[in-house]
Amino acid sequence: MSAIELIDVTKTYAGTAAPAVQNLNLCLEKGAIISLLGPSGCGKSTTLRLIAGFERAEKGTIVLDGKIVSDENTWIPPEKRGVGMVFQDYALFPHLDVFNNIGFGYRGKDLKERVREVIALVNLQGYEKRYPGELSGGQQQRVALARALARRPVVVLLDEPFSNLDADLRGLMRREVSRIIKAAGATAVLVTHDQKDALAISDRIVVINGGVVEQVGTPREIYQFPETSFVATFVGQANILDGFLDGNGHVVTAIGLFPCRHTHGLPPGSPVKISVRPDSLELAKEGEIKGVIAETVYGGDTVEAVLELRDNQFRPCRLLVHLHPEEKIKVGEKASFKVLPDFVAVIKR
Amino acid sequence: MSIPIIYVILRSLFAGAERWLRLLDQRIPELLWNTLSLTAAVTVFTVVVGVALAWIVSRTDIPGRKAWQWLLALPLVIPPYIGAATYISALGRSGPVRELWQGSALLVNLFGDYPLNLISFWGVFFVLSLFTFPYVYLVAGASLRKMNRNYEEAARSLGLNAWQIFWKVTLPFLRPAMGAGAVLVSLYVLSDFGAVTMLRYVTFTAAIYFQRAGFDTASASVLSLVLMLLTLAVLGIESLTGKKSKYYQTAGTYREPATVNLGRWKLPALFFVGCVFFFSVLLPLGILAYWGSLGVRMGALDQRFFAFAFNSLKVSSFAALLCMLSAMPVIYLKSRYPSAISSMIDRLAYAGYALPGVIVALGFIFVFNNHLPVLYRTFYMIALAFVVRFLPQAMQAGEASLSLISPRIDEAARSLGCPPWQVMFKVILPNMLPGALAGGALVFVSSLKELPVSLMLRPPGFDTLAVRVYFEAQEAAYHLAAPAALLLIFVSLIPLRYLLSKY
Numbered sequence: 064m065s066a067i068e069l070i071d072v073t074k075t076y077a078g079t080a081a082p083a084v085q086n087l088n089l090c091l092e093k094g095a096i097i098s099l100l101g102p103s104g105c106g107k108s109t110t111l112r113l114i115a116g117f118e119r120a121e122k123g124t125i126v127l128d129g130k131i132v133s134d135e136n137t138w139i140p141p142e143k144r145g146v147g148m149v150f151q152d153y154a155l156f157p158h159l160d161v162f163n164n165i166g167f168g169y170r171g172k173d174l175k176e177r178v179r180e181v182i183a184l185v186n187l188q189g190y191e192k193r194y195p196g197e198l199s200g201g202q203q204q205r206v207a208l209a210r211a212l213a214r215r216p217v218v219v220l221l222d223e224p225f226s227n228l229d230a231d232l233r234g235l236m237r238r239e240v241s242r243i244i245k246a247a248g249a250t251a252v253l254v255t256h257d258q259k260d261a262l263a264i265s266d267r268i269v270v271i272n273g274g275v276v277e278q279v280g281t282p283r284e285i286y287q288f289p290e291t292s293f294v295a296t297f298v299g300q301a302n303i304l305d306g307f308l309d310g311n312g313h314v315v316t317a318i319g320l321f322p323c324r325h326t327h328g329l330p331p332g333s334p335v336k337i338s339v340r341p342d343s344l345e346l347a348k349e350g351e352i353k354g355v356i357a358e359t360v361y362g363g364d365t366v367e368a369v370l371e372l373r374d375n376q377f378r379p380c381r382l383l384v385h386l387h388p389e390e391k392i393k394v395g396e397k398a399s400f401k402v403l404p405d406f407v408a409v410i411k412r
Numbered sequence: 413m414s415i416p417i418i419y420v421i422l423r424s425l426f427a428g429a430e431r432w433l434r435l436l437d438q439r440i441p442e443l444l445w446n447t448l449s450l451t452a453a454v455t456v457f458t459v460v461v462g463v464a465l466a467w468i469v470s471r472t473d474i475p476g477r478k479a480w481q482w483l484l485a486l487p488l489v490i491p492p493y494i495g496a497a498t499y500i501s502a503l504g505r506s507g508p509v510r511e512l513w514q515g516s517a518l519l520v521n522l523f524g525d526y527p528l529n530l531i532s533f534w535g536v537f538f539v540l541s542l543f544t545f546p547y548v549y550l551v552a553g554a555s556l557r558k559m560n561r562n563y564e565e566a567a568r569s570l571g572l573n574a575w576q577i578f579w580k581v582t583l584p585f586l587r588p589a590m591g592a593g594a595v596l597v598s599l600y601v602l603s604d605f606g607a608v609t610m611l612r613y614v615t616f617t618a619a620i621y622f623q624r625a626g627f628d629t630a631s632a633s634v635l636s637l638v639l640m641l642l643t644l645a646v647l648g649i650e651s652l653t654g655k656k657s658k659y660y661q662t663a664g665t666y667r668e669p670a671t672v673n674l675g676r677w678k679l680p681a682l683f684f685v686g687c688v689f690f691f692s693v694l695l696p697l698g699i700l701a702y703w704g705s706l707g708v709r710m711g712a713l714d715q716r717f718f719a720f721a722f723n724s725l726k727v728s729s730f731a732a733l734l735c736m737l738s739a740m741p742v743i744y745l746k747s748r749y750p751s752a753i754s755s756m757i758d759r760l761a762y763a764g765y766a767l768p769g770v771i772v773a774l775g776f777i778f779v780f781n782n783h784l785p786v787l788y789r790t791f792y793m794i795a796l797a798f799v800v801r802f803l804p805q806a807m808q809a810g811e812a813s814l815s816l817i818s819p820r821i822d823e824a825a826r827s828l829g830c831p832p833w834q835v836m837f838k839v840i841l842p843n844m845l846p847g848a849l850a851g852g853a854l855v856f857v858s859s860l861k862e863l864p865v866s867l868m869l870r871p872p873g874f875d876t877l878a879v880r881v882y883f884e885a886q887e888a889a890y891h892l893a894a895p896a897a898l899l900l901i902f903v904s905l906i907p908l909r910y911l912l913s914k915y
Binding site: 117140141143146148150151152154156157158167168170210211214 | 816838
């Protein structure tokens with residue numbers, strides 16, 4: 064059974080013409096960590112707030128744990144939904160210490176034991192008597208997560224959980240949050256605009272743009288086989304090329320043949336668009352794709368470069384490629400590349 | 413809340429053409445000139461002095477900088493009518509200074525008769541300026557301390573010298589603060605009743621009071637309408653200039669402003685700051701202490717005194733309680749469920765604050781006399797009028813603490829299983845309480861010092877400390893007035909700490 068189901072959900076904020084979320088359909092399974100990934104203003108936070116019950120959809124049905132919580136005739140307020148929420152700014156109660164923050168919503172008789180249990184889960188033993196103002200950012204986030212988990216919610220919602228942390232802590236907290244959620248056996252939905260967060264922590268990623276779902280898949284599927292040009296360019300970098308299938312596992316484009324294994328079973332001759340990751344172009348003497356290096360940006364672990372070439376009709380064309388930092392190619396030099404098939408995918412839109 | 417004010421407006425409109433013409437012909441031009449010239453003079457002077465003091469105290473290496481910072485805010489706790497009384501008692505017609513002067517043949521021969529006449533425009537100007545400059549000083553000082561050093565350094569790197577920086581960077585940066593301070597001062601001068609009547613200078617407030625005392629309420633309401641329009645004009649000027657001069661600072665890179673080395677200007681600066689402090693705090697307090705000790709020895713702390721104190725306590729604490737209770741729901745609704753209605757309630761609350769007390773009192777007389785005779789001339793009426801006048805003080809304090817509670821906190825409580833009413837009691841109230849209490853303290857102190865409303869609305873025989881100070885000072889019974897005045901000032905010190913931390 065799915066933990067959350069959204070059927071045809073539309074939400075328009077008062078005073079705006081375009082809906083923030085439009086005919087959204089989502090089905091999120093239990094026990095998984097799911098990311099809603101998209102640029103700011105894409106409707107991902109609205110989706111989260113709709114699930115939590117802080118906003119009401121004007122159309123569509125939301126089902127939590129098999130129970131309808133919102134449709135045309137039903138409205139269950141946030142306090143009765145059994146949803147845990149971790150806010151971007153954590154929203155810890157400033158007048159309560161860690162222990163009472165975590166125990167705030169817990170109604171069971173075993174309050175003390177349960178709070179101790181979650182405190183142990185998030186590794187905050189010894190901080191029970193501290194107030195939110197006396198905690199670091201990472202500790203505050205642990206408290207917020209513990210507070211949300213204490214009631215054993217149907218689902219934990221996390222709104223941009225890592226955006227307030229600096230880079231070092233971010234990596235640590237990604238691993239920690241993922242560990243804690245798995246250890247608690249909870250279902251989690253997190254909203255982020257950072258592809259690294261999403262790729263690192265999720266079992267599944269839902270890419271949203273303009274209030275519409277672009278693609279749902281595992282992190283690997285999303286990165287390796289983007290289905291739309293938005294996903295291809297938003298999650299990592301990509302070159303988008305037009306061409307057609309030749310039936311032998313290649314796509315024929317104006318600048319050459321691209322081996323491609325992910326074709327959605329389209330018949331030979333179909334016109335397609337493909338996404339070619341910069342990593343799938345490898346510098347090689349005998350490579351078929353030849354051009355001149357037009358720009359390079361040194362990035363430490365890799366060098367981003369732009370290769371300028373002419374297609375079969377002599378129109379100029381630019382490709383983004385990655386070079387090994389050992390390679391010392393200067394702007395203006397000629398270079399040739401071969402294509403690795405793993406990061407080439409046919410996209411639908 | 414607005415009913416009393418609407419009543420005043422209606423009354424004035426139905427006052428009759430003849431009365432309007434007569435007033436327009438004779439009283440109003442004179443009153444307008446008196447009021448406007450005083451307001452303009454005091455405002456300009458306090459802005460200059462206030463900004464200068466703020467700059468010296470917060471941006472230079474003047475000795476005792478930290479101490480001056482709060483010492484110069486102290487005049488705020490001395491109600492101007494008390495200040496006026498102390499100056500009259502010392503420098504007035506029958507004061508000791510005049511007698512000394514007239515007694516010394518040398519001075520009389522050299523400079524003629526005693527030159528200081530407090531009962532004049534300049535006397536009122538001097539006294540009001542002394543006790544209102546802290547408004548500008550506090551607002552400008554807060555701005556100066558918040559100003560990022562980067563701007564001045566950017567100007568320096570662009571080749572400006574210190575003097576040019578002050579005129580081209582610092583002063584323009586201070587313009588919003590100067591405007592805000594100027595509005596506070598001019599609203600105060602427009603509404604002041606105690607100091608002007610003490611010094612027999614007739615402005616609108618005084619005229620309204622005397623018309624009403626002579627039972628010509630129709631004329632009083634006509635004058636009130638004009639005064640209301642003046643107040644609105646001041647507020648209008650503020651909102652006009654306020655929009656254009658919003659400056660935003662780049663966040664995140666704040667660095668404390670540099671201190672200017674005064675060098676050979678140190679002594680003149682110290683003299684200036686010391687003079688202001690002497691005339692606005694030390695001298696009045698010293699005179700009060702002298703009269704106070706004289707009064708205590710003559711038995712001024714008798715049963716009557718404690719009865720007045722008790723009256724003050726009763727009416728002020730009742731007003732403070734009412735303000736706290738009514739402010740909290742208004743603030744909560746305004747911040748969490750903003751709507752046309754809640755913002756209108758908010759505006760109305762502030763309207764009562766900006767309007768002079770005499771107008772509010774006049775409106776209350778109309779309303780209670782005609783519709784609520786049960787409460788007419790009871791102390792409840794005074795307390796209610798205080799609520800109309802001082803509710804925004806409680807609201808501001810509460811808002812300040814509520815603004816620190818993000819709406820996400822409400823949502824967090826909701827998602828943890830609390831229905832809205834529990835959120836209010838378990839989360840909002842505990843967090844808002846310190847602010848609400850501070851607001852209550854502010855209202856309490858303002859009510860304690862309040863003069864015109866208490867004077868006009870008090871039931872027969874119900875005198876408060878403020879009213880007694882006023883009457884006894886007018887009858888030159890300074891030894892009776894001083895103990896009560898000192899008590900008022902002492903109590904006013906309590907919320908000053910809160911006020912200062914706000915700026």
